[in-house]
Amino acid sequence: MFKTVPLSESQTYFPGQPYSVSVLKVGYCLPQPDGTFRADGTITLITGPKTVLVDTGGPWDRDFLLTTLKEKGLEPGDIDVVVGTHGHSDHVGNLSVFPAAVMIVGYDVSDGDTYRPNQLAEGQGYAIDEQVCVVPSPGHTEQHVSVQVTGTSAGTVLVAGDLFECCTDEDSWRDLSVNTAVQEVSRQKALQTADVIIPGHGLPFRVLRN
């Protein structure tokens, strides 16, 4: 069985060799009194032999993203791979900032306008290298992916997009899922393999297994 433990707002950096994982922006989803929702997706940077950005926030995050990358000494051209976990506007809002990156959005892998064949739809991961792998995690949308980073000081980190909304999302994830049965399977797989999960709309959390 699994237990999930919330991490604090200061625990958004997971160093490692060769890869470190930094949450650049913690996503949120806040119902408003007028019936609207204020929402943005988590933005995560993976640094090491390759530089990988997982999710890009909403279109309104463009300047935040450029500034935050600059603070880390990075220009958009330094990003090797951009992953959009799924095609919702609060996750794929800034793809155009990175026209030179390999672009993985859901199950599509492209390099400019050239789309590479892959086996994500058949349930196989797309390895960026030995430590970083894009894994299919359908349910929230039918072509949703997550990014697994092994060997950090916190163990295996899963950048999960909206596979998980937040640490305590049992009341909310089903309402946002296009296929709850499929997503439940994807969630169980994630809980079996990840030590830390970075969800799409909340703080990272730790997974404890008995």
Place this chain on the structure above:
Amino acid sequence: MFKTVPLSESQTYFPGQPYSVSVLKVGYCLPQPDGTFRADGTITLITGPKTVLVDTGGPWDRDFLLTTLKEKGLEPGDIDVVVGTHGHSDHVGNLSVFPAAVMIVGYDVSDGDTYRPNQLAEGQGYAIDEQVCVVPSPGHTEQHVSVQVTGTSAGTVLVAGDLFECCTDEDSWRDLSVNTAVQEVSRQKALQTADVIIPGHGLPFRVLRN
């Protein structure tokens, strides 16, 4: 019964009062000898009381889009509404060019980070005004939308995203569909209502009904 008739490369502008529809870029999907595909999505501009951009092409189209809009006397800030028919990278690659627009990506309608409730998931259209309506057209993805423009000189124009790949797509659309049965229903509805269909990866075509 329906018959679809391809239009020529010069027939990419459908004038009307109050709305005109211009195809800014004709999408394509070209299998390559090495097993990859070169692909980009159709980009369409609707002008009238509101200025609506339907699909934004891949991230590599940013400069093309800025230049083409400028040639029409438009700055990004002049676009009132951006519609991403679905969240694939060749359709939502340039959302960040239009941070001030109302953003409709699949079934999500947002204004900055504020997401507005809507009935797209319940099968109801989201009217931009009396002539322009975002209509759910699921199948290619489960939250796919199209944009219907009534009253042009060519009749009702449907900017269809990947509901249709191209005029003669019977060999290809099923392979790219997450739910062919659902998409078949969406396609039949489109063929019953539209006089011209602008598909996601080919030239516009006319629909003839007996």
